[in-house]
Amino acid sequence: MVALAVTIKAWGRELGFADVRITDVDLSQQEAGFEAWLAHGYHGEMDYMAAHGLKRARPAELVPGTIRSISVRMDYLPQDSDAAWRQREKNRLHPNASHSATVSLYARGRDYHKVLRSRLQQLADRIAAEIGPFGYRVFTDSAPVMEVALAQKAGLGWRGKHTLLLNREAGSLFFLGEMLTDIPLPTDAPVTAHCGQCSACIDVCPTKAIIAPYTLDARRCISYLTIELKGSIPLEFRSLIGNRVYGCDDCQLFCPWNKFAQPSTLNDFDVRNGLDNASLVTLFSWTEAQFNEGLQGSPIRRIGHERWLRNIAVGLGNTAAAGVNAVEIIAALQARADDPSALVREHVAWALEQHAV
Known part of the structure; x- marks a missing residue:
C-alpha cells in the first residue's frame, strides 16, 4: 500500500495535478459547524447545500x-502569468477601469x-490497470462532498x-478534486495554519460577506450574487459589485499568500474570448446564441444568458459613479430596456437610474 500510494501520487503529477x-x-468534527452554518441561512438559495443533510460530512454514506x-x-493561474499579475487584477477593479x-x-x-x-x-483507470477493479467515485465540486475539509x-x-x-x-488559486475509494492506502498528515493575525481578506471584501474569521455569509458574497442567485440582486449590494460580472477574487487578490500562486501547467485555463x-x-450586446456559442466549454455558460445580462447591467450602472463617458453605455442599456426578460428589464432600469442622477 505504501508503494501504491507513492505511485498514485506520481501518476497524479503526470496528469497535471500539482x-x-x-x-x-x-469528518465528524465538521458536522456541528456545518449544521450551524445552514441553520443561520448562510447558504442562501443554494438548496443543494442542505438537500443531503449530513451526508456531506459522511463520504461513506455517499x-x-x-x-x-x-x-x-x-x-489555475494562466500559464503566461508573471510576477505582476496581482497588480493587474487589482487595477481592473479601479473606478477608471469600470468600463x-x-x-x-x-x-x-x-x-x-x-478538466479535473x-x-x-x-x-x-491507471490504478485499476495496476491492481484490478476497485471501488471508487471521482468528484470536483459536483456532489455533496466537503472538499475543503477533506483536502485540509x-x-x-x-x-x-x-x-x-x-x-x-x-x-489559493487552485481547484480541488477527490477520488473516494475503498483502497486502504496510508494517509498523509494535515499541515498547520499560517494566517496568524492577518485579516486582509475580511477587510477587503466589498460586501462584508466574511462576517467572522472562517465564516462566510454566502448571501452577501459577490460570487454568490452573480453566479448562484437566480433572481434579483438585492439593491443594497448592486453598487458594491462594481464591474464584477462573474464571481469575485478580492479576498484572494489581497491575501499575502497568493504572491506564491503558481501558473497552471495546462493550457485549459488560459484566457478565452x-x-x-x-x-x-460588448458583452452586453451578445445575443443568446452568441453567449452560448462564445462560452461553449466555459463555466460561465451555466448561469445562462439572462443572468449574464443581469450582471452586466449592474456593471454598466456602476460606471456612472466612476464618471465614465455615458453616451455609449446609456445607448447599450436603452437597447435592452424592453428586453423580454423581466429580470433583465429590472436591472437595466436600475442602471439607467444611476446615470440619470
Whole structure:
C-alpha cells in the first residue's frame, strides 16, 4: 500500500495535478459547524447545500465502502502569468477601469469540472490497470462532498479566514478534486495554519460577506450574487459589485499568500474570448446564441444568458459613479430596456437610474 500510494501520487503529477494527498474520511468534527452554518441561512438559495443533510460530512454514506479520499490540487493561474499579475487584477477593479468587465480568474478558461473529472478518471483507470477493479467515485465540486475539509485533512493546505484552502507554496488559486475509494492506502498528515493575525481578506471584501474569521455569509458574497442567485440582486449590494460580472477574487487578490500562486501547467485555463479585458458594452450586446456559442466549454455558460445580462447591467450602472463617458453605455442599456426578460428589464432600469442622477 505504501508503494501504491507513492505511485498514485506520481501518476497524479503526470496528469497535471500539482499535488496529491490521501486521507481517511472521518469528518465528524465538521458536522456541528456545518449544521450551524445552514441553520443561520448562510447558504442562501443554494438548496443543494442542505438537500443531503449530513451526508456531506459522511463520504461513506455517499459512496458505500469508502475509507479513503485521494485529494488533488490543480493550479489555475494562466500559464503566461508573471510576477505582476496581482497588480493587474487589482487595477481592473479601479473606478477608471469600470468600463471593462471583471470575470473571476478561474472562469476565463475551460470549465474546470470537465478538466479535473477527466484527469481523475484517467488516474482511476491507471490504478485499476495496476491492481484490478476497485471501488471508487471521482468528484470536483459536483456532489455533496466537503472538499475543503477533506483536502485540509489530507494536508493539501489549511482553511483560510475566507474559508478557501491555502497552501504555502501555491496560495489559493487552485481547484480541488477527490477520488473516494475503498483502497486502504496510508494517509498523509494535515499541515498547520499560517494566517496568524492577518485579516486582509475580511477587510477587503466589498460586501462584508466574511462576517467572522472562517465564516462566510454566502448571501452577501459577490460570487454568490452573480453566479448562484437566480433572481434579483438585492439593491443594497448592486453598487458594491462594481464591474464584477462573474464571481469575485478580492479576498484572494489581497491575501499575502497568493504572491506564491503558481501558473497552471495546462493550457485549459488560459484566457478565452478576451475575458481578461472585455468591454461591458460588448458583452452586453451578445445575443443568446452568441453567449452560448462564445462560452461553449466555459463555466460561465451555466448561469445562462439572462443572468449574464443581469450582471452586466449592474456593471454598466456602476460606471456612472466612476464618471465614465455615458453616451455609449446609456445607448447599450436603452437597447435592452424592453428586453423580454423581466429580470433583465429590472436591472437595466436600475442602471439607467444611476446615470440619470
